Amino acid sequence: MKLLEMGYQAEEKRQFPIPRFPLTLASYVLVFQTDDEWISGEGVSYAKLTMQPILDKLRSADIIVREFMSSDNKYMFALVSIAEKRQKMIAEIMGEYELIRLRLQKLDDEMNEIKGAGAWMHFQGHLAPHYEKSTEGTVFSSCQQQHIIHFLLNDVDERVLGPQLMQKEACEPGNSILEQLQIDEKIVDHFPLHQENKREWLEKFWVNSYANKQPIEDIREYFGEEIALYFAWFGFTLKMMWIPAILGVLVFAAQIISIQSGSVDNPFTPLFSLFAWGIFMTSEWKRLEIIYQNEWSLAEYEDKESDRREFVQNSKTYKRLNNITSKEEFYPDPIWRSIFLTASVTAVSGVIFLITLTTLGLEVLKSSLGSIEGGSEWIPRVIGTLLQAILILAFRWASEHLCEYFTALENWRFDSQYRNAYVSKLLSITFINEFFPIFCVAFLNNRYQPFGAYMGCPGSSCVDYLEIVVSIVFLTRLEFKKPSFPGIDHFFDSRVVDLGYILLFGSAFPLMILIFVATSIFELRGRARQLLFSLRRPLYRCSQTVGAWGIILDIIVIMSIVTQSAYICFTSNAVLYYFPNITIVVESQVDIPGDVDIACKRKLHEKSVFLDGLGEYDEERNVAFYTSDEGYAEYAQ
Numbered sequence: 090m091k092l093l094e095m096g097y098q099a100e101e102k103r104q105f106p107i108p109r110f111p112l113t114l115a116s117y118v119l120v121f122q123t124d125d126e127w128i129s130g131e132g133v134s135y136a137k138l139t140m141q142p143i144l145d146k147l148r149s150a151d152i153i154v155r156e157f158m159s160s161d162n163k164y165m166f167a168l169v170s171i172a173e174k175r176q177k178m179i180a181e182i183m184g185e186y187e188l189i190r191l192r193l194q195k196l197d198d199e200m201n202e203i204k205g206a207g208a209w210m211h212f213q214g215h216l217a218p219h220y221e222k223s224t225e226g227t228v229f230s231s232c233q234q235q236h237i238i239h240f241l242l243n244d245v246d247e248r249v250l251g252p253q254l255m256q257k258e259a260c261e262p263g264n265s266i267l268e269q270l271q272i273d274e275k276i277v278d279h280f281p282l283h284q285e286n287k288r289e290w291l292e293k294f295w296v297n298s299y300a301n302k303q304p305i306e307d308i309r310e311y312f313g314e315e316i317a318l319y320f321a322w323f324g325f326t327l328k329m330m331w332i333p334a335i336l337g338v339l340v341f342a343a344q345i346i347s348i349q350s351g352s353v354d355n356p357f358t359p360l361f362s363l364f365a366w367g368i369f370m371t372s373e374w375k376r377l378e379i380i381y382q383n384e385w386s387l388a389e390y391e392d393k394e395s396d397r398r399e400f401v402q403n404s405k406t407y408k409r410l411n412n413i414t415s416k417e418e419f420y421p422d423p424i425w426r427s428i429f430l431t432a433s434v435t436a437v438s439g440v441i442f443l444i445t446l447t448t449l450g451l452e453v454l455k456s457s458l459g460s461i462e463g464g465s466e467w468i469p470r471v472i473g474t475l476l477q478a479i480l481i482l483a484f485r486w487a488s489e490h491l492c493e494y495f496t497a498l499e500n501w502r503f504d505s506q507y508r509n510a511y512v513s514k515l516l517s518i519t520f521i522n523e524f525f526p527i528f529c530v531a532f533l534n535n536r537y538q539p540f541g542a543y544m545g546c547p548g549s550s551c552v553d554y555l556e557i558v559v560s561i562v563f564l565t566r567l568e569f570k571k572p573s574f575p576g577i578d579h580f581f582d583s584r585v586v587d588l589g590y591i592l593l594f595g596s597a598f599p600l601m602i603l604i605f606v607a608t609s610i611f612e613l614r615g616r617a618r619q620l621l622f623s624l625r626r627p628l629y630r631c632s633q634t635v636g637a638w639g640i641i642l643d644i645i646v647i648m649s650i651v652t653q654s655a656y657i658c659f660t661s662n663a664v665l666y667y668f669p670n671i672t673i674v675v676e677s678q679v680d681i682p683g684d685v686d687i688a689c690k691r692k693l694h695e696k697s698v699f700l701d702g703l704g705e706y707d708e709e710r711n712v713a714f715y716t717s718d719e720g721y722a723e724y725a726q
Contacts, residue, residue, distance in 0.1 A: 100383045111128070114153070115231035116168040117238040119143070120277040128162050139275055142166060143254055150252035151175060152241070164277065171238055176229055177214055179237050179249045184211035185395070188240070189233060190386065191220040205306060208385035220425050223310055230310045236629045239281075242267055263401030278623045287311055288621050296618045305381075312620070315632035316384060319401035319577055320377075322635050323584060325377060327609045329370040330591070336361060338597035344556075344599070356550050356666040362653040364597040366558055367646040372640075374454070378634055387633045394503040403500050421500045433495040437514050441521045444484055449527045449539045451477055456534075474558050477526050478565035488518040508578055509637055515582060516641060523586055527562065527594055528652075530555050552597075552661055559598040562616065563590050567608055570624050580616065581638040585713065588642065593647035596656060 121143075129132035144167060147154050153170040171179070173198040193216075195206035207221055223230035229237065243265045244251035260269040270276045291311065291666045297305055303324050306308040310319035340361045344353035382388045396419055402404055405422040449721075451473055458469035534546045534554075547556045587605060595602050620627075657664055 091328065112284075112286060113225065113227045114172070115154075115172040115234035115238070115281040115327055117235050117242070118168050119208070119279050121165040121167065122274075122277050123163055123165055136595065140167075143167075143270075143275065146252040146254055150241075150480045152252060159439065168282065169238055169242070171241065173235065176234060176237050177212070177217055179213040179241055180229065180233075182246050182248050183237065183240055184213065187211060189229075191228070193220055194221045205384075221398065224307055225284065225310075225566060231287060232281075232311055232629050235281035235626075237266075239628065246417050256536075256606070261560065263398035266394070268398065269675060270535070281628060282628050283621070284311075287386055291580050291621060292618075296614050296621060299614060303613075309385065312627065313629040313631060314387065314508075315630040316620070316627070317575060318381065318632055318635055319580060320613070321377070322374065323609075323613055323616075324639075325374055326370065326584070326588060327606065327613060329373070329608075330602060330606050333366050333595065334603040337595065337602040339595075340599040352550055352552055352692060353556060354550070354661055354664075356663060358661055358663040359598055359657050359667070361599060362657050362661075365650060365653075367649050369398070371643055371646050374639070378639070381409065382633060394505060396502055397504055397507060400502050401495065405500055414578040419502065426500065429495070429498040429500070433499060433514065436491060436495055437517055440484070440488060444518070444522050445525060447480060448477070448529055449544070451480075452526075452529055452534065452541060452544045470519060470554065471557065474561045475565075477558075478562050481522055481526070481562065482565070484522045485519065489516060491517070505636075508593045511576060512582070512637055512641075514678040516585075519582070519586055520589070523562075523566075523592060524589065525554070527559055527597075529556050531594075531652075532707070533656060536659075548661075550662060553671065555660065557595075557596045559590070559594045559601065563598070563601050566590075581635070585638055585645070586700045589645050592645055596653060608713070 113422055121140040122136055124134055124136040126132040127137045135391055144154055144156070145484060147167075147169060151172070152175075153172065155168040155170075157166045157168065158164075159166065169656045180189045187435050189212045189385075190209050191212050193203070195203045196206040202221070206223070210216075212220070217228065220228060222228060225231060225297050227234075234263035240246075241249050241251050242254065244253055244257065254266050254270060257266065261272070264272065267276070267279050271278065288305075291304070291307065294301065295308070305317055305321050305324075308320055336510075340355070340357045343355040347353055347355040400421070403421075405425045406419050407422065409419050409420055410415050410416070492511055496507060496511040496514065499510060501510055509523055530546070530551055534551050538544060569722045587609075591602055591605055
């Protein structure tokens, strides 16, 4: 009998296995707060009464919901997923908004699929069998699935038959349904969840694979085009710095050998300064960016931005009727916009003036302490440079908060406008904060006396002092880089400033390029690990280019040409190795050709003979009192 029972139970388990959730479905998380009554099971739990209607509406809308309690019993996580059939229906509606794009299959002559070679188009249900599947084995990648879930939960279009978690009319202007639920404290938070299988694959072939190329296509599929373009740009700039890094090591070795002669100047410094690899780097990136645009069909992509929530809810935002579309639209108060823009310019200018004044004052102080008799000339300057590096970090922290505050006051309508305004302020202050102390040493010391005080370098040349300043400031910056991910713009900001050091002052401290390459290798993989394991998965964002950062890098490249030329002409004396007689032209008289010298002497002799023939002129006896008809002055005694 027991054998029969065991056999029956085994047969039952085989016929009715424990249901397993399909790993191909992505999940979006809604977080709910629990209370003591919920945990103990005694009394009425108001937290549970708040959560249950939301989950009931989700399930009634044919949405898969799984519930998990946190380990500390403080939160309840509801994992929301959608079946593939429902995904296709919603994706077709999203295709009308140009929000979902898929690649069509491309077959060779033997009817074998060629991965990544098909054309892109918006999703249409009747073409579903002809679309290329994602690397996760599904029609829609997990990133696209979460984009679909986010679209559904917010009831963007009534045709998707969403759960209607709350009426749109009940939402404050500018808030989506999920944002309003969070403001009303019905949910604690909401975010997309990582897909475990794909994350493990990316960890193996991206994060831990230092010797291989980045899987840009897989990064795009998992995070979206914006983040994929950033890592493609990061990897490209890293690859382009290998040759300058190797040459920089050779030039640095020549500097070490040249120290025996009393200075780090050497014949290779001008050649290394004139190595305008930055121009080649930016032009090649533009070429690669166009390739990505065509490969991902981004050339005709138009980002249809919606109004920022902060803009819509601002008290200085009003409504008016658009005469073209006959629809109401929001617009900022022009008077307050002008006032806040003026205040922003004033604040940024004030910070720049303060940084400039502080830098000049610190250089004067270092020169004064270094010129004391009996004291060391270098110790005060090294200590002062360390203090300068600390001030740079302090000004950097203050400028970020200042720029965020004033950009928020300016009340920009679109997210791109807000980002460009923030970046322009931050980069204006950052360039002065990071680079002016080095410019001061390279081009102002020994030539300029602010406040009537001497501001000079040890000895007659600033080359050795400049190398110490660049090395201390740059290494301090690398040590105190922020590891957090406040946004993709902060990733770009940090990287562009680092490239500014390399392009502008690489010749002053050539070893800096190799240090930068070494740290960039680990920084690239570290940021990849950070996105995969330390942070929430960001929502999908599409982008055609790297945006304003490409223009900023072009400006830095142009500045680098001027800076490197000025470094050769005014700071370094290494050009004398190639033009040893250039100082003779400047300090001695130029030899005059013989015929020119004789002609000049003849003219001087004729002048003296003419003046001697006129005799002495007596002003008291000869007074001009009238003019003749011919126009000559007549004199009389």
